[in-house]
Amino acid sequence: xxxxxxxxxxxxxxxxxxxxxxxxxxxxxGRDALPDEIAAWDIDxxxxxxxxxxxxxxxxxxxxxxxxxxxxCHGDFGEGTGRWPVLAGGxxxxxxADPVKTIGSYWPYLSTVYDYVNRAMPFGEAxxxxxxxxxxxxxxxxxxxxxxxxxFTLSDENFLxxxxxxxxxxxxxxxxxxxxxxxATVPCMENCKDSVEIxxxxxxxxxxxxxxxxxxxxxxxxxxxxxxxxxxALDPVLVGAGEGAFRQCxxxxxxxxxxxxxxxxxxxxxxxxxxxxxDGFRYSGVFHEAAQAGEVWTQESLAAFLADPRGTxxxxxxxxxxxRDAAEIEALIAYIQSFDG
Amino acid sequence: xxxxxxxxxxSRRNFLKGAAASGAALVxxxxxxxxxxxxxxxxxxxxAQFLGAGVDxxxxxxxxxxEAHVRRQNVPWLTADPVSSINFTPLxxxxxxxxxxxxxxxxxxxxxxxxxxxxxxxxINGLVDRPLVFTMQDLMRFPRENHVYFLECAANTxxxxxxxxxxxxxxxxxxxxxxxxxxxxxxxxLQEAGVKTAGKxxxxxxxxxxxxxxxxxxxxAMDDCLVAFKMNGEALRPEQGYPVRLVVPGxxxxxxxxxxxxxxxxxxxxxxxxxxxxxxxxxxxxxARRFTWEMDAKxxxxxxxxxxxxxxxxxxxxxxxxxWSGRGTIPRVDVTIDGxxxxxxxxxxxxxxxKSMHRFYYEFDWDGKPLLLQSRAHDSTGYVQPTxxxxxxVRGENSIYHNNGIQTWAVDAEGVAENVEIS
Numbered sequence: 001x002x003x004x005x006x007x008x009x010x011x012x013x014x015x016x017x018x019x020x021x022x023x024x025x026x027x028x029x030g031r032d033a034l035p036d037e038i039a040a041w042d043i044d045x046x047x048x049x050x051x052x053x054x055x056x057x058x059x060x061x062x063x064x065x066x067x068x069x070x071x072x073c074h075g076d077f078g079e080g081t082g083r084w085p086v087l088a089g090g091x092x093x094x095x096x097a098d099p100v101k102t103i104g105s106y107w108p109y110l111s112t113v114y115d116y117v118n119r120a121m122p123f124g125e126a127x128x129x130x131x132x133x134x135x136x137x138x139x140x141x142x143x144x145x146x147x148x149x150x151x152f153t154l155s156d157e158n159f160l161x162x163x164x165x166x167x168x169x170x171x172x173x174x175x176x177x178x179x180x181x182x183x184a185t186v187p188c189m190e191n192c193k194d195s196v197e198i199x200x201x202x203x204x205x206x207x208x209x210x211x212x213x214x215x216x217x218x219x220x221x222x223x224x225x226x227x228x229x230x231x232x233a234l235d236p237v238l239v240g241a242g243e244g245a246f247r248q249c250x251x252x253x254x255x256x257x258x259x260x261x262x263x264x265x266x267x268x269x270x271x272x273x274x275x276x277x278x279d280g281f282r283y284s285g286v287f288h289e290a291a292q293a294g295e296v297w298t299q300e301s302l303a304a305f306l307a308d309p310r311g312t313x314x315x316x317x318x319x320x321x322x323x324r325d326a327a328e329i330e331a332l333i334a335y336i337q338s339f340d341g
Numbered sequence: 342x343x344x345x346x347x348x349x350x351x352s353r354r355n356f357l358k359g360a361a362a363s364g365a366a367l368v369x370x371x372x373x374x375x376x377x378x379x380x381x382x383x384x385x386x387x388x389a390q391f392l393g394a395g396v397d398x399x400x401x402x403x404x405x406x407x408e409a410h411v412r413r414q415n416v417p418w419l420t421a422d423p424v425s426s427i428n429f430t431p432l433x434x435x436x437x438x439x440x441x442x443x444x445x446x447x448x449x450x451x452x453x454x455x456x457x458x459x460x461x462x463x464x465i466n467g468l469v470d471r472p473l474v475f476t477m478q479d480l481m482r483f484p485r486e487n488h489v490y491f492l493e494c495a496a497n498t499x500x501x502x503x504x505x506x507x508x509x510x511x512x513x514x515x516x517x518x519x520x521x522x523x524x525x526x527x528x529x530x531l532q533e534a535g536v537k538t539a540g541k542x543x544x545x546x547x548x549x550x551x552x553x554x555x556x557x558x559x560x561x562a563m564d565d566c567l568v569a570f571k572m573n574g575e576a577l578r579p580e581q582g583y584p585v586r587l588v589v590p591g592x593x594x595x596x597x598x599x600x601x602x603x604x605x606x607x608x609x610x611x612x613x614x615x616x617x618x619x620x621x622x623x624x625x626x627x628x629a630r631r632f633t634w635e636m637d638a639k640x641x642x643x644x645x646x647x648x649x650x651x652x653x654x655x656x657x658x659x660x661x662x663x664x665w666s667g668r669g670t671i672p673r674v675d676v677t678i679d680g681x682x683x684x685x686x687x688x689x690x691x692x693x694x695x696k697s698m699h700r701f702y703y704e705f706d707w708d709g710k711p712l713l714l715q716s717r718a719h720d721s722t723g724y725v726q727p728t729x730x731x732x733x734x735v736r737g738e739n740s741i742y743h744n745n746g747i748q749t750w751a752v753d754a755e756g757v758a759e760n761v762e763i764s
Contacts, residue, residue: 026533029479033464033472041464041603044544044554046611073421083421095627099739101618106629109612116614119552120451123425126550170621173633179735184723187675189684195764196680196713198751202505202647202760208512209416250452251424262422 043127045115049160052114056155057136059143065133066140069122072252072263072319078102078144081263088144091165104145108167110159113138122319124251234334242335245328252318255339264318268339270297286315302336303329410434413444416512419500424452425551427494429515432641432663433648438489438519438691438698442573445518447580448494450551454600458584463530463568467544467606470535477584480570483525488567488590489697491665493517493636495593495620495742501729503738505749505760508647513748513760514639519665519698522588524569527562531606540606544613545587548602555596556610557589561634565590568601591667591696592634593742595620625737636667638726639745640674640701640718651756655709662687662716664699669721671699678705680713680749680763687716712752713763729762 045051057065067076074080078087090100099105103113117134120126129137139154142162148154154162202208246255252264259266265278275295276287283291290313295301305312306329308322323329404411415428427448430440447453458477466472494516500506507513536559543562547553557566567588570577577583582599589596595615610616610632622630642662645651651658660678664671670693675684687701701716718726729746751761 026535027483027529029482029533030465030473030475033466033474037464037474038466038472041546042466042605043552044546044605044611044613046607046609048609050607083418094623094629094739095625097738099623099627101623103618106623107618109617112612112614112617115554115611119554120550120614123451124550126451126552169628170617170631171628173630173635175630175633175635175637179637179727180722180724182735183725183727183731185725187684187717187725189675191682192684193682196682197764198713198761199764200504200762201751202508205506207416207418207506208508208647209414251422 043115043119045111045118047109047111049111049156052111052156052159053131054156055131055135056153056157057132057134057139058153059136059139059148059150061132062136062138062140062143065129065136069129069319070137072317073123078141087141091146094166094169102145103141104147104165106166108164108170110138110142110162110164113141114159125248234338238331238334239338241328242331242333242338245323245332246335249320249332255336259339267336270336271299271302271333271340273297275301284313284315284317286313299333299337302333306332408434411444413446414511416500416507425450427496427516429511430518431511431648432515432517432643433510433646435643436661436700438663438694438700439573440518440520440698442520442575442578442581445492445520445572445578445581446494446516448516448594449549449580450553451549453580454547454549455579456548456584456600461584461602463585463601464603465530465534465606466603468537468540468608469531469606470537473534475530477570480525480568480585483529485523485525486567487521487523488565488588489519489521489692489694490588490590491517491519491636491696491698492588492594492597493639493665493667495595495633495636498639498744498746498748499741501746501748501760502733502740502744505762508760510641510643510646510748511648514641516594517665517698519663520572521574522567522569523571523574524567524588527566527568527587527604528564530568530604531562534606536606539608542607542610544603544605544607544611545596545598545601546603546605547582547598548600553595553598553615554611554613555598555615556613557596559606561589561592589634591636593620593636596634620742622736622742623739625739633743636665637743637745638664638666638668638671638718638720638724640664640671640716640726641748642676642714642716642750645712645714645752645756645758646750647758647760650758651707651752654756655707658705658707660703660705660714662701664701664716664718664726665697666718666720666722666724667696668724670695670697671718671720673719674699674701675717675719676701676703677715677717678712681715684717709754711754712750713761714750714752714758715747717747 043051073084074087080086086100087103090102090105093100093105107113114134117137118127118129122128135154139148139152142148142154143150143152252262253267254260254262255267259268261278261281265281273296274291275297276283276291306323309316309318309320323332411431411434413428413430415423415426420426428446430444430446461477463475463480497516498513501513541559543557543559544554545557568585569588570585572578572581577586582601585601587598587601616631622633624630640662642660643649644661660676664674671689674687674689676687677684685703687703689699689701691700693699726745726747732744732746749761749763750758752758
């Protein structure tokens with residue numbers, strides 16, 4: 001008896017220690033998230049207004065910010081350039097053969113606009129906008145979609161008053177009722193139809209990419225322009241730093257083999273080239289003027305432009321605030337020059 | 342032979358190049374004795390005479406140089422910029438059920454985030470008892486599981502809603518891959534933080550410059566979601582979310598948030614951009630379905646197909662393809678070679694796993710006459726893959742996502758295959 005008690009005592013002690021852990025079913029891994037850490041990452045906004053910061057912005061300010069930071073892809077009036085998203089118009093088209101799904105015609109909640117602009121825009125420079133700028137852009141988007149007048153100011157106080165016109169047109173997945181049972185039938189296996197006709201050929205549209213042709217084109221181009229050794233010896237460390245800094249340019253500009261004009265022109269061989277001279281790129285007026293005046297890109301002129309794009313080339317459609325750090329500018333130019341060959 | 346078929350169009354030029362290079366007779370029995378001996382046998386080949394590369398030549402091995410044509414490819418006209426775009430898995434070149442990591446299609450919204458694992462943090466916040474932060478080392482101390490799942494983009498086959506458009510199963514069906522994930526059941530991580538009673542929804546968020554977010558109901562999170570860090574045994578590839586991604590089995594790929602940095606618990610969904618503006622299904626009447634998470638049962642014949650014509654002439658043909666369902670397994674696949682007049686049950690080979698790709702085969706003796714090839718998947722719920730017409734009768738033609746209609750390849754007398762629709 002005494003023997004078994006000796007054995008029981010430590011066992012029950014162990015149970016008492018283990019019990020709280022078992023009740024919580026935790027492993028005790030990780031650490032508490034600090035309030036400022038949560039605040040830094042928890043930026044999401046919900047339709048009920050949860051997460052909206054204090055702030056406000058009006059339509060006219062919104063237009064300025066939009067033209068500055070958004071229009072190079074979305075167009076001055078949200079019409080979209082190239083295949084970038086159209087943001088305005090399309091009301092009443094959702095049941096047409098070619099529906100135009102925009103913020104005004106399709107999006108059910110305004111909070112989605114604020115959240116998305118805040119977390120992901122401008123493309124390539126995410127989370128750089130201040131709350132007042134986002135309220136202003138959102139107000140301008142509402143204005144472009146004919147949902148508010150031009151004297152409208154949007155703020156955290158009146159945000160929930162704005163109703164989106166298409167909010168009532170969404171409903172929960174109903175495939176269980178409308179599709180699953182209908183399609184779950186025993187299918188025919190033999191003599192299921194008398195004849196079969198081809199009703200459409202993909203080759204009629206002919207939109208399949210053809211790799212072989214692309215490869216040939218690249219090879220021909222490379223052969224036509226034999227590479228020359230760079231005339232300036234570049235500091236590889238500086239070039240490496242420039243490669244990192246170039247990330248902020250990549251959304252619009254390409255460099256290197258196979259580079260093409262995107263939202264911005266190709267930058268290969270930029271130093272020593274006439275300003276505004278890349279074939280096939282549609283420059284803003286100020287670049288045409290510089291080209292006619294015979295201006296040429298030098299390290300000095302490029303450094304000045306990068307430091308203050310709109311100050312040096314007033315009217316440029318490049319929506320970029322500029323680079324403050326002189327060392328970063330030097331690195332960027334070295335990186336661009338490394339593609340001069 | 343197949344390296345000749347770099348061109349994706351089933352053009353006559355490419356076809357003839359392929360047939361000539363194959364060295365096989367286009368017509369007649371291929372087992373007839375040749376008039377002259379085969380130089381591939383009679384002449385000494387360099388690899389049979391000289392020494393090859395030693396070990397360590399490629400510390401991380403790469404495919405044979407003769408397989409250089411097997412690669413992901415995008416459709417440049419589809420998106421504005423390759424930084425926010427998609428490419429396609431070369432399904433026509435693959436066999437079995439596992440997709441090699443380097444061939445898994447990519448879809449990014451702001452390019453590939455290069456996350457340093459030493460600076461990686463996963464935060465759990467919102468309606469939890471204890472908001473927590475985990476490092477990679479913390480995550481490695483949770484119990485982990487291995488599961489093979491397909492990941493299909495909801496937009497897979499989306500370009501085909503209005504009719505046959507692209508010639509090649511890579512382009513019509515290549516927004517899918519199937520790999521084995523190693524990861525932590527999400528419920529274990531949630532239990533660690535303690536979900537409050539009101540917590541019914543999750544918002545996983547990516548660390549990339551798009552800050553990808555989706556709302557996921559708590560039942561799914563507690564059921565089979567994984568916080569994964571390995572694919573096919575090795576670390577996730579950067580383009581697949583290195584170092585950590587969410588796995589949401591059977592549900593649309595957009596929800597499998599890559600570069601996962603945060604999971605918030607809430608009492609209602611967030612209705613963010615990717616679940617309102619995108620990934621909702623606009624029907625013909627202008628109304629739209631939301632939260633169409635599950636991927637319906639689907640299949641496609643990967644060979645013969647436009648990128649994989651028949652180059653050997655009449656005789657035995659191996660027809661093969663893949664099938665999958667977001668609701669379970671695929672117990673049966675039917676195939677037809679006459680456009681659906683008569684169907685045959687295909688042979689499934691390889692493991693039949695829940696919410697994973699299945700591989701099927703149908704071998705037949707080709708008489709050299711034109712063929713109309715289709716496959717039709719049945720899933721373990723009794724659902725049967727519908728025709729495109731059946732789908733359009735319910736959804737109209739304005740949908741983008743969840744097109745799981747039966748695919749048709751027309752093969753002509755020369756073996757060239759084309760994407761078509763039939764009556």
